[in-house]
Each structure stands twice: as structure tokens, then as C-alpha cells.
Amino acid sequence: MPKSKNSPPLERLRHTLVLLTLVVLAGAVGYHLLSKLNYLDSFYMAITTLFTVGFRELGQVNNATKLFTILYLITGLGVATYALSNLTALIVEGDLQGYLRERRMEKRLQDLRDHVIVCGFGKMGFQAAWELKQAGVPFIIIEREANKGSKNPRFEGDIFLYGNAMDELILQRAGIRSARGLITTLTTDADNVLVTLTAKQLAPDVPIVARAAQLGMENKLKAAGADHIVSPYEIGGRRMAALLMNPNLMDMFDIVLNQDQLELGLERIQIHPSSWMAGKVLRDARMRDTTGCLIVGIRREGQGLHFNPQGSDSFEAGDEVLVMGPTAALKSFESQARGESEPPR
CATH class of the missing domain: 1.10.287.70 (Helix Hairpins)
Structure with missing residues (x-):
């Protein structure tokens, strides 16, 4: 039949x-x-x-x-x-074209690893996805409205998964268990809470950045499992005030964050126990001379973040080092911090 x-x-x-x-x-x-x-x-x-x-x-x-x-x-x-x-x-x-296109997308979904899931393709989701694309980070966009964004020339060839981001099956298709993080930018805080709860049930260790549309929702999103909360109105208000009170500082941050102006990045890199850097004094490690990176601060468990460390300070296993520098320099620093390469001679 x-x-x-x-x-x-x-x-x-x-x-x-x-x-x-x-x-x-x-x-x-x-x-x-x-x-x-x-x-x-x-x-x-x-x-x-x-x-x-x-x-x-x-x-x-x-x-x-x-x-x-x-x-x-x-x-x-x-x-x-x-x-x-x-x-x-x-x-x-x-x-036939649609069927083959869907099969190709399923194959790409199965091959995704260490990617970021962006839930919602509104204004914030669009900007988040664009930043990821410029940085070369693999990502997938989950959008409820069918065909929204798929014809945008900026995202030609990128993966759009149409469905409800609060659905476990959709998150599983998006590879939540192999993702490096999830960004939820849905319109309502209730939806972002549900996405966070669902994602944490499927992958408890995945970092989640959630949008808070209303002030006072931060605690609820934290309780749901969100690791970072972004309130557009709060951040916008702080920035507007800071531009008047300390414009030079804000200009410096813009230069650091805007890769179009300067190939400079800011990364948080952990010192692995097998790294030769563990136990080394900063002065002897000479990381600035050998990699070109600037060490902004060191975060040690139970001590908070220590800004502008001195040459007499030391690296310890488990430290999270806040490093600034060009992309190649950051990769070199990370390779040595993970114990994947020997100290430069």
C-alpha cells in the first residue's frame, strides 16, 4: 500500500x-x-x-x-x-532536495562536538551567534519559528534546528551532551528557566548563559542551574553610565573585545598538574617573553582573583590564569598550561 x-x-x-x-x-x-x-x-x-x-x-x-x-x-x-x-x-x-538537505543536516548534527547551542534567534540570539561565528566557534541555532534566519546571508550554511528549545528531544538532537555550552535568549524569563532546567537534566556539567528580561529574575535562573545571567537592561544602563564616568576605560575594553580592530583575546586558562608551569615562579616562567601573552590575573581556589600578579608570585596546579594576547600566543600559553608542550628553551 x-x-x-x-x-x-x-x-x-x-x-x-x-x-x-x-x-x-x-x-x-x-x-x-x-x-x-x-x-x-x-x-x-x-x-x-x-x-x-x-x-x-x-x-x-x-x-x-x-x-x-x-x-x-x-x-x-x-x-x-x-x-x-x-x-x-x-x-x-x-x-527530494528538501529530504537530502535534511539528511545532510542530520549528519552534521551527529558530527557536532565541542559546540555552542544558541536558543532563540531574536536580536540577542543573532548577535551571540554572530560573535561565535566571527571567533570560529562551532554553533547550532534552535529557533521555534520555521525558516527564520535560514536565508540570512550572514549565516548561510550554518545549522538551524527548528523546534521548541524546551523539548528534551530537540536539545538531544542539538547535541547537548557533547556541547561546550548553551546560550538561551528566549523572549520570556519563564522559557529561559525551562530551557535551563531541561538542559541541566540532560547534561548537568554544561555551562549555561541565560538572558534575564526582568530585573530580579537572576536568583530564579541561578536556582534553575544557569551559570551566568545576562540582563540586557542592567548591562546597558551600566555601560551608558560608565561611558560618561570613565570613557577611556570603556574604549580599552572595546578594543580588547572587538576583534575587527585588533587581533587580541582574553582567555581564562587553567594550569594542569602535569604542566611544567605548576610550581614555577612567574619571573622564571617568562611567559610574556616566550609566548607574548600578558598575565592579567590569577584565580586560586579559596582566594579569589589576584589582579596584576608580581614576578615573585607563582603558578600552582589548578590555578585559573586570566591571559590577554593574540590568538596564536593564547594557544601557545594554553598548550603549555595543559602540559601538552615542553617549556621553551
């Missing part, structure tokens, strides 16, 4: 072709028994009759053969027409 229109297009066509093959086989058997034809001639008659070619009739032509041909044509033409309509839909209506 042919599949419904909701079935995948290739599956519909496959089942239709199977049915068409069965009809041709039935016709060949019928002509073999009624017209006393060999198997090759029987298939010849079945195919030429079904597709109304009608060169000439072979074998015995009697009343039984005529009745069989009438029934065979009625049945076979219906199946052939249905198969042709499915093939037309695949080629003309774009079902």
Missing part, C-alpha cells in the same frame, strides 16, 4: 515502485498462463500493455486474455500514474 504524503519522499517512491514491480510481475504471470507465452514474451506483453505502447499482441488472444488485459490496465495504470506523480513531486516540488 503506498505511503501517505507525510512519509519521506524517497520512502513513498520506493514503496510505489515496489507496488509497480508487483503489478508487472502479476501481468507477466497472467500472460504466461493465459496466452501460453514464455517468460520473456510474458514480460514484454506486461510492460508494453502497461505503458500503452502496444506494438502487437503475442500468443493466444481469447476472452480470458481480453478480460485480464482490461483489469490489468485499470490496476496498472493507476499504480503507474501514482508513481509518476511521486517522481514529479520529487523533482519539481523540491521534495
Whole structure:
């Protein structure tokens, strides 16, 4: 029985072709028994009759053969027409392209690792995704509104997953367990709380950055499991005041954060116990000379963040070092901090 229109297009066509093959086989058997034809001639008659070619009739032509041909044509033409309509839909209506595109997206979803999930493609989600793209960080966008953003030239070729970000199945398809983080920028705080709760149930260790649309929602988002809360109105107000009170400082931060102006980054890098840096005094490590990085601060468990460390301070295993420098320098620092490379000579 042919599949419904909701079935995948290739599956519909496959089942239709199977049915068409069965009809041709039935016709060949019928002509073999009624017209006393060999198997090759029987298939010849079945195919030429079904597709109304009608060169000439072979074998015995009697009343039984005529009745069989009438029934065979009625049945076979219906199946052939249905198969042709499915093939037309695949080629003309774009079902095949859409199906293959969906298969390619599923393959890309399965291959995603160490990526960021952006929930919501509004103004904040758009900007967050754009920053990730400029930084070369792999990401996937979950958006409830179908086709929203997929035709934006800035995100051509990027992965859009259309569905409800609060749905466990959608988050699983987005690779929540292998993600490096999740950003939820949905319109309401209630939705962001639900996304956070759902994500933490599926992947308790994944870092989550959540938008707080209303002041006072920070505690609820924290309780739901969000690691960082961003309130656009609070941040906007602070920035507007800071631009008047200390514009030079804000300009410096803009230069650091804006990669279009200067290839400079700010990273938090942890010292691994196997790293040669563990236990080394900053003066002896000479990280600024060998990597080109500037050490802004060191965060040690139970001691908070120590800004502008002196040369007599030391690195310890487990320290989180706040480092500023070009991308290549940061990668070199991180490689040595993880114990993946030897100290420079």
C-alpha cells in the first residue's frame, strides 16, 4: 500500500515502485498462463500493455486474455500514474532536495562536538551567534519559528534546528551532551528557566548563559542551574553610565573585545598538574617573553582573583590564569598550561 504524503519522499517512491514491480510481475504471470507465452514474451506483453505502447499482441488472444488485459490496465495504470506523480513531486516540488538537505543536516548534527547551542534567534540570539561565528566557534541555532534566519546571508550554511528549545528531544538532537555550552535568549524569563532546567537534566556539567528580561529574575535562573545571567537592561544602563564616568576605560575594553580592530583575546586558562608551569615562579616562567601573552590575573581556589600578579608570585596546579594576547600566543600559553608542550628553551 503506498505511503501517505507525510512519509519521506524517497520512502513513498520506493514503496510505489515496489507496488509497480508487483503489478508487472502479476501481468507477466497472467500472460504466461493465459496466452501460453514464455517468460520473456510474458514480460514484454506486461510492460508494453502497461505503458500503452502496444506494438502487437503475442500468443493466444481469447476472452480470458481480453478480460485480464482490461483489469490489468485499470490496476496498472493507476499504480503507474501514482508513481509518476511521486517522481514529479520529487523533482519539481523540491521534495527530494528538501529530504537530502535534511539528511545532510542530520549528519552534521551527529558530527557536532565541542559546540555552542544558541536558543532563540531574536536580536540577542543573532548577535551571540554572530560573535561565535566571527571567533570560529562551532554553533547550532534552535529557533521555534520555521525558516527564520535560514536565508540570512550572514549565516548561510550554518545549522538551524527548528523546534521548541524546551523539548528534551530537540536539545538531544542539538547535541547537548557533547556541547561546550548553551546560550538561551528566549523572549520570556519563564522559557529561559525551562530551557535551563531541561538542559541541566540532560547534561548537568554544561555551562549555561541565560538572558534575564526582568530585573530580579537572576536568583530564579541561578536556582534553575544557569551559570551566568545576562540582563540586557542592567548591562546597558551600566555601560551608558560608565561611558560618561570613565570613557577611556570603556574604549580599552572595546578594543580588547572587538576583534575587527585588533587581533587580541582574553582567555581564562587553567594550569594542569602535569604542566611544567605548576610550581614555577612567574619571573622564571617568562611567559610574556616566550609566548607574548600578558598575565592579567590569577584565580586560586579559596582566594579569589589576584589582579596584576608580581614576578615573585607563582603558578600552582589548578590555578585559573586570566591571559590577554593574540590568538596564536593564547594557544601557545594554553598548550603549555595543559602540559601538552615542553617549556621553551
